[in-house]
Amino acid sequence: DSFNIAVGDGAGGTQEALGKAFIAALEETTDHTASLFLNGQLGDEQATVNDLSIGTLDFSILAINNITPFSPSVGTLTLPYVILSLEDAITVTQGPIGQEMVENTVRDAGVRIIGWAYSGFRVLTNSARPVKTVADLEGLVIRVPPNEIMIATYKAWGVNPTPMAWSETFTGLQQKVVDGQDNPYITVYAMKFDEVQTYITNLRYLFSIEPLVVSEAVFQGLSSEDQAAVLAAGKSATDFSVQFLRNEEETIKAELVSRGMEISDPADNEAEFIKLATEAVWPQFYEPIGGVEKLNDVLTALGRDPVN
Amino acid sequence: MENEIVTILFGSFLGLLVLGAPITVALGVSSLISFLYLGDNPIKFVQIAFTSVGSFPLMALPAFILAGALMEAAGISKRLINVAESMAGPFTGGLSAATVMGCLFFGAISGSGPATTAAVGMLMIPAMIKRGYDRGYASAVTASAGGLGIVIPPSIPMVIFGIAALGMMAPAEAVEKYGTFQTVSISKLFIAGFIPAFVIAGSLLIMNWIMCKRHGYTGNSDGWSARNILCELYRGFWSLMAPVVILGGIYSGFFTPTEAAIVAIFYTLFVGIFIYRELNFETMNRALETTTWLSGRVLLILFTATVFGRLLVENQIPAIIADGMLSLTDSIYVIWALIIFFLLFVGMFMETLAAILILVPVMLPVAYNMGIDPVHFGVVMICTLGIGFQTPPLGENLFIASGISNISIENISVRALPFAAINTTAIFIIAFFPELSLWLPRMFGY
Amino acid sequence: MTSFWNALNNIESYICRALLVMFVALLFTQIISREVFDHSFSWIEELSVYMFVWFVFFGASYAAKMSAHNRVTFQFGMLPRGWIKWIEGFADLFWIFFNIYFVYLAYDFVFNKMNKFWKSQTLGIEMKWIYMVLPIAFTLMTIRILQVNYLKLVKDVDVRDPDKIDLDDFKSDKDA
Ligand code: NA
Numbered sequence: 001d002s003f004n005i006a007v008g009d010g011a012g013g014t015q016e017a018l019g020k021a022f023i024a025a026l027e028e029t030t031d032h033t034a035s036l037f038l039n040g041q042l043g044d045e046q047a048t049v050n051d052l053s054i055g056t057l058d059f060s061i062l063a064i065n066n067i068t069p070f071s072p073s074v075g076t077l078t079l080p081y082v083i084l085s086l087e088d089a090i091t092v093t094q095g096p097i098g099q100e101m102v103e104n105t106v107r108d109a110g111v112r113i114i115g116w117a118y119s120g121f122r123v124l125t126n127s128a129r130p131v132k133t134v135a136d137l138e139g140l141v142i143r144v145p146p147n148e149i150m151i152a153t154y155k156a157w158g159v160n161p162t163p164m165a166w167s168e169t170f171t172g173l174q175q176k177v178v179d180g181q182d183n184p185y186i187t188v189y190a191m192k193f194d195e196v197q198t199y200i201t202n203l204r205y206l207f208s209i210e211p212l213v214v215s216e217a218v219f220q221g222l223s224s225e226d227q228a229a230v231l232a233a234g235k236s237a238t239d240f241s242v243q244f245l246r247n248e249e250e251t252i253k254a255e256l257v258s259r260g261m262e263i264s265d266p267a268d269n270e271a272e273f274i275k276l277a278t279e280a281v282w283p284q285f286y287e288p289i290g291g292v293e294k295l296n297d298v299l300t301a302l303g304r305d306p307v308n
Numbered sequence: 309m310e311n312e313i314v315t316i317l318f319g320s321f322l323g324l325l326v327l328g329a330p331i332t333v334a335l336g337v338s339s340l341i342s343f344l345y346l347g348d349n350p351i352k353f354v355q356i357a358f359t360s361v362g363s364f365p366l367m368a369l370p371a372f373i374l375a376g377a378l379m380e381a382a383g384i385s386k387r388l389i390n391v392a393e394s395m396a397g398p399f400t401g402g403l404s405a406a407t408v409m410g411c412l413f414f415g416a417i418s419g420s421g422p423a424t425t426a427a428v429g430m431l432m433i434p435a436m437i438k439r440g441y442d443r444g445y446a447s448a449v450t451a452s453a454g455g456l457g458i459v460i461p462p463s464i465p466m467v468i469f470g471i472a473a474l475g476m477m478a479p480a481e482a483v484e485k486y487g488t489f490q491t492v493s494i495s496k497l498f499i500a501g502f503i504p505a506f507v508i509a510g511s512l513l514i515m516n517w518i519m520c521k522r523h524g525y526t527g528n529s530d531g532w533s534a535r536n537i538l539c540e541l542y543r544g545f546w547s548l549m550a551p552v553v554i555l556g557g558i559y560s561g562f563f564t565p566t567e568a569a570i571v572a573i574f575y576t577l578f579v580g581i582f583i584y585r586e587l588n589f590e591t592m593n594r595a596l597e598t599t600t601w602l603s604g605r606v607l608l609i610l611f612t613a614t615v616f617g618r619l620l621v622e623n624q625i626p627a628i629i630a631d632g633m634l635s636l637t638d639s640i641y642v643i644w645a646l647i648i649f650f651l652l653f654v655g656m657f658m659e660t661l662a663a664i665l666i667l668v669p670v671m672l673p674v675a676y677n678m679g680i681d682p683v684h685f686g687v688v689m690i691c692t693l694g695i696g697f698q699t700p701p702l703g704e705n706l707f708i709a710s711g712i713s714n715i716s717i718e719n720i721s722v723r724a725l726p727f728a729a730i731n732t733t734a735i736f737i738i739a740f741f742p743e744l745s746l747w748l749p750r751m752f753g754y
Numbered sequence: 755m756t757s758f759w760n761a762l763n764n765i766e767s768y769i770c771r772a773l774l775v776m777f778v779a780l781l782f783t784q785i786i787s788r789e790v791f792d793h794s795f796s797w798i799e800e801l802s803v804y805m806f807v808w809f810v811f812f813g814a815s816y817a818a819k820m821s822a823h824n825r826v827t828f829q830f831g832m833l834p835r836g837w838i839k840w841i842e843g844f845a846d847l848f849w850i851f852f853n854i855y856f857v858y859l860a861y862d863f864v865f866n867k868m869n870k871f872w873k874s875q876t877l878g879i880e881m882k883w884i885y886m887v888l889p890i891a892f893t894l895m896t897i898r899i900l901q902v903n904y905l906k907l908v909k910d911v912d913v914r915d916p917d918k919i920d921l922d923d924f925k926s927d928k929d930a
């Protein structure tokens with residue numbers, strides 16, 4: 001068969017790289033093939049989840065926070081400062097906790113996660129001044145997507161963020177309707193934000209994870225050999241994504257600096273940011289993610305102290 | 309498979325149009341038939357209905373319609389046109405030249421072609437007739453200049469083009485060949501339309517001068533008076549500030565286009581209630597009601613056109629059409645000519661916004677594959693569809709001008725032919741010289 | 755009693771005007787609050803977009819009641835006036851079938867197919883309630899199509915596109 005894969009982002013990003021790697025592996029081991037439809041041509045990311053669950057779409061690659069509304073336990077991965085490195089992200093998504101999330105989304109949303117793309121931390125960019133401490137943030141107007149966890153995090157840092165549609169963000173930054181925004185390095189580069197932003201802060205509050213999901217109805221319609229082949233193709237695409245992020249992020253950082261951007265790390269290894277965000281934000285979301293235990297499972301798996 | 313589905317989709321679409329079904333129904337039913345034929349589940353329609361309409365930038369559409377309706381009711385339009393008349397009135401063909409300029413001024417606060425024709429025509433057509441102009445000529449010049457309303461920003465068709473083009477990035481082959489393309493944004497389109505609007509207005513003024521020379525329409529007898537101009541400028545101060553508030557707000561970065569329309573609404577309320585005192589509860593209520601059905605009708609087409617477009621995309625049809633067109637010729641000038649004449653033809657029969665929604669998914673990929681800048685393409689598309697307002701059988705500006713002057717549509721459309729011809733020439737110039745559209749946005753740093 | 759029927763007969767218009775005033779006011783509040791007080795309300799964008807969607811679909815039903823949905827009609831130029839309304843009435847049968855099928859799909863989606871956990875991002879409202887506009891507005895629209903055709907075909911009332919009625923306003927303005 002020829003499958004359709006909905007992709008939220010445009011060409012050149014992590015999502016497309018994951019999709020291409022998946023198709024290559026799929027074509028190698030089965031007689032199936034698939035085409036990517038970039039830029040949300042098959043609908044916005046949340047809409048594709050319903051389409052997958054009904055079975056009118058085969059695959060979708062989307063940001064994890066667009067799965068959370070359909071399968072809340074996945075939300076643990078979107079809490080600030082749960083994941084502190086790429087290695088943490090790999091441990092969580094590819095270990096037993098990731099497996100439990102796969103089962104939960106099959107049960108809750110009728111979609112199966114078969115691969116993970118890693119886009120890196122959402123770093124903060126702005127056009128006003130270098131930001132190294134929470135105090136430096138004061139007075140900056142920061143654009144955020146309409147996402148309650150991100151809004152709550154900025155509020156914990158004493159900033160009132162401005163929700164703005166993605167389609168208006170570039171112009172908004174250029175015209176200084178807003179001073180800054182946060183996104184992974186790959187996105188900052190692809191969107192040419194260096195043309196309108198000067199300073200980057202390596203915040204680690206959110207690690208962007210973009211799973212590849214298949215419609216459970218479509219998956220169950222495959223023969224068991226094909227099911228195994230699809231899962232294997234997802235796994236090899238995931239491995240490719242890890243390599244892709246490592247290579248790209250370093251190249252992009254160097255390129256952005258050569259274009260005049262100034263990159264800084266938060267003071268004191270980000271301790272103040274972490275303290276404010278985790279103390280204020282985590283408790284607000286225990287209930288939606290299914291209890292504080294879910295968070296503690298993840299923290300324990302990462303070798304960190306659980307909260308009570 | 310592709311051929312069959314193209315036949316079914318376009319065949320049932322055209323068949324329903326000929327039967328007299330509303331455009332939105334023709335789009336929806338032909339898509340539904342194709343979905344069922346392909347064995348796809350049409351339950352997708354439900355989410356598309358919601359997500360196609362549920363976008364923040366799209367709210368600029370009702371906001372600009374409401375702002376335009378309120379400005380009319382508040383007396384802002386009337387005073388703008390008086391300023392234009394005081395400037396151009398005394399010259400040969402002066403009153404009709406003032407009509408063209410009035411459309412340019414009014415276009416800077418209104419986003420709609422027919423609204424521009426109505427606002428300017430109600431004042432200027434009777435004035436021209438009184439001054440001895442032929443009724444048909446007076447109507448023709450107004451109907452032709454009314455199209456400027458959508459070329460000069462703000463423009464509702466540009467909002468719709470921006471929305472339709474936003475989700476369509478350049479295909480990878482085109483990027484490989486021509487490098488990256490700039491992204492489309494509504495603000496960028498607004499600025500890009502500025503110079504082309506003046507090119508078109510200039511072409512209309514030249515044709516008007518020639519025609520008036522021939523007919524012997526002289527300027528008004530009062531003569532040109534600086535005092536009179538200053539006087540009208542003074543009276544029209546608050547009206548002249550309206551475009552400054554709208555466009556200045558967008559370009560200086562205080563607001564997005566949607567917000568600029570919202571600010572325009574409150575500016576108009578302020579001027580209309582406290583300064584001109586011409587707005588009352590009834591006129592405001594009427595403006596709200598007009599906005600309701602106008603938005604409902606256009607945006608229902610947005611839903612069905614999105615379904616239609618989704619079918620095209622899933623079956624890779626735009627790419628096939630693009631390949632077909634590109635196999636005919638590789639001359640960009642021939643492609644432009646094909647595009648412009650096709651749009652002129654479509655503009656004869658179809659409502660502008662519906663035409664944009666249906667054609668952008670099909671034609672923009674062709675443009676990308678020729679290396680045409682998407683913003684430039686949008687400007688040419690909108691200028692060309694603007695001529696459709698003055699061409700029968702469906703010419704909204706013709707209907708309005710005919711309603712005001714009591715002259716038959718046939719008569720007006722024949723008299724409007726020279727204007728359509730020179731307007732088309734101006735569009736070819738705009739198409740062949742991309743810098744006319746792209747220079748200004750770049751100067752503004754976009 | 756007549757005023758009750760009158761209100762019911764224009765129900766979409768009332769709903770839409772109220773929604774329009776509300777979302778325009780909300781957006782203005784957001785602009786003022788941001789520019790003057792450096793404070794943005796995170797929920798305004800989402801709420802105003804949802805109000806806008808409701809406004810659009812009720813507005814589409816109101817446009818159906820006003821017979822305002824654009825048709826291509828030049829091909830009828832040669833036909834006698836009396837025939838045209840019957841041909842258009844026939845074409846409207848497709849519209850009615852489409853709407854009935856769409857209402858069924860929308861009902862099925864909202865009550866059976868859509869994900870039960872799905873809530874809006876900043877308001878936390880269940881999306882089910884927001885999507886309810888689709889079955890409701892398309893049912894209303896179907897009633898309006900039947901109403902207009904009843905008036906045109908049975909009662910012989912001249913229900914005209916409001917674009918054309920506008921012309922009469924202009925004429926009377928000019929005569930005045
Ligand atoms: Na305009």
Ligand code: NA
Binds near residue numbers: 656
């Ligand atoms: Na036309």
